[in-house]
Amino acid sequence: MADDIDLAQACEELDREAAIAARPSPKLAPGVPGDCEYCGEWFSRLVGGACGFCRDRYKLP
Numbered sequence: 001m002a003d004d005i006d007l008a009q010a011c012e013e014l015d016r017e018a019a020i021a022a023r024p025s026p027k028l029a030p031g032v033p034g035d036c037e038y039c040g041e042w043f044s045r046l047v048g049g050a051c052g053f054c055r056d057r058y059k060l061p
């Protein structure tokens with residue numbers, strides 16, 4: 001039954017997303033306060049040590 005397979009795949013997709021959302025990621029924190037490593041300005045939210053402006057400027061992930 002195609003419908004059963006689609007449903008099973010949809011459930012697997014949800015399980016994977018839930019697992020990813022629940023997993024803590026210490027290396028890539030969503031955002032930490034501190035001095036930007038690129039421009040030296042203090043920001044309340046740095047990702048990978050870079051502020052949002054520098055991530056745009058240097059095409060950082």
Ligand SMILES: [Zn+2]
Pocket residue numbers: 036037038039040041050051052053054055
């Ligand atoms: Zn910066």
